[in-house]
Amino acid sequence: SEDFMCQICSEIIYNKLMRQCLNGHVFCEECWKSSLVRKKECCVCRVPVKSIDELSRNRTIENLFLKTKIHCPFSLEQVNFQIKDENGCKEVLLVENLKSHMDKCLFQIIDCKFSKEGCTKRFKKQLLEDHIKECEYRFISCSDCGMDFRISYIPIHSSECPKKSVPCIQKCYKNVVRCEMNKHTDNECGNTVMECKYKEAGCEKRYLRKNQNVHFS
Structure with missing residues (x-):
């Protein structure tokens, strides 16, 4: 008016x-x-x-x-506030209650919570949770170490995560936590090449740890 x-x-x-x-x-x-x-x-x-x-x-x-009654501004299309949005907010309220309503209105257009990380998507507030589930800029926890990373970085992190269980580098067919790989190859792995404990006595033979009993038999 x-x-x-x-x-x-x-x-x-x-x-x-x-x-x-x-x-x-x-x-x-x-x-x-x-x-x-x-x-x-x-x-x-x-x-x-x-x-x-x-x-x-x-x-x-x-x-x-x-004390004037008005339609929620989010009943209109955001590109042009003169056009009614058939899927917009249906609330009619007093102007004095407008701010508190708009702060929580599920039809307001908002930025993704990861906009600072690079997401440029905008959508109605009611669609936020659906978007977050598939946003390429969202953060998730690594299932191995528990640290949070952007989902697009997870494949890179997975290739270097110290807590991830990976196949033994010497192909002994055991899975070993990456940060314990040296301990495994030094003390456990059957495919580690060993020197005979009698080397100083003249034995020059080398063998795989798994064949140790054969060497001493």
Whole structure:
């Protein structure tokens, strides 16, 4: 309604202070400030106004506006707020309750929670959880070490995770935790090449650990 629009900037008076001159001409505080920079007078009736402090607030129009019923802004398409979104919010509420509603409205358009990581997707708040499940920038925990990584980095991390169980590098057919691989090859692996314990006595034979009994038999 034009009754709730500033007559200078033509904006709705939501979240605006409305001030009036001595003759009752009402504009938003921002427009009054801009106007008084140019001339110290009301731009309609020319009554002198030395500063913004001389102007009283028009609480009547402010309060009337707060008690006005409106459709949630998210009932309209975000690209063009003049077009109704058939899948948008259906709420009709008082202006004074608008902010608290909009803060939690499931039809508001939001950025992905991983926008700082690079995700550029925007969607209705009610679709957030569905998007997070498949967002390529989301973080998940490594099943082996428990640390969190972006899902796209998981294959790289998996190839170097110290807690991941991998096949023995000497192909003994045992799986070993990567960070314990040296311990395994030094002390356990049957395919580790051993020197005879009697080398100093002259034995130059080398054998696989799994064949140790054969060597000493």
